Amino acid sequence: MTITDQAAAPAKGPSMILQLAVLLAMTGAAVGGGWFAGNYLGQAGGHEGAVAEKAAPAGGHGAPEAGHGEEAEANPLLVPLPPMTTNLAAPSRVWVRMELSLLLDAAQPPELIETIHQDLFAYMRTLKLHQIEGASGYQHLKSDLEERARIRSDGHVKQVLIRTLLFE
Incomplete structure (x- = not known):
């Protein structure tokens, strides 16, 4: 194998399965963070709905x-x-x-x-x-x-x- 053969070969990146797994993990973390923040903020300001009912x-x-x-x-x-x-x-x-x-x-x-x-x-x-x-x-x-x-x-x-x- 010569130097020109090594340069012409495409570099291998992460596999498609690994990329999908990382994408799913990041999506799950974003959904979980949004759910947590929504619940936290809902509890902090949730008394307004109860007041409106009364x-x-x-x-x-x-x-x-x-x-x-x-x-x-x-x-x-x-x-x-x-x-x-x-x-x-x-x-x-x-x-x-x-x-x-x-x-x-x-x-x-x-x-x-x-x-x-x-x-x-x-x-x-x-x-x-x-x-x-x-x-x-x-x-x-x-x-x-x-x-x-x-x-x-x-x-x-x-x-x-x-x-x-x-x-x-």
Whole structure:
């Protein structure tokens, strides 16, 4: 065998069976990792579905239905707020429209709900676009809205749900 014969012979790589086995192993690892992450994240944020099941119908504005007594008071109430449309502090040409709902621990007077709505509306007018950009900006906005609503309601607001958030 000469040097030219060795150079002309194709180099042997891994066999087809070995390549398929590696592909199947990597696919299995990806599926397993996705399943594990989905279960882990589902447990961390899974309480939202349970809260939605307990929430009162939106048409009732948070008032418990007659005949349920203490059971209705123990369940949280979902109160939709009127839509908010305003411009941001900077740039002032950017408009935002939000639809929110409040998750309350008990029925509250309409005056308190209106006070919370006006406070959240005033807060939205102070925001700058760079403060609410991206996923972390959204999370900060949500936590700020929840904090303001809890302060105004003396802790009766358990969560602020952002139903719609549009920028124009």
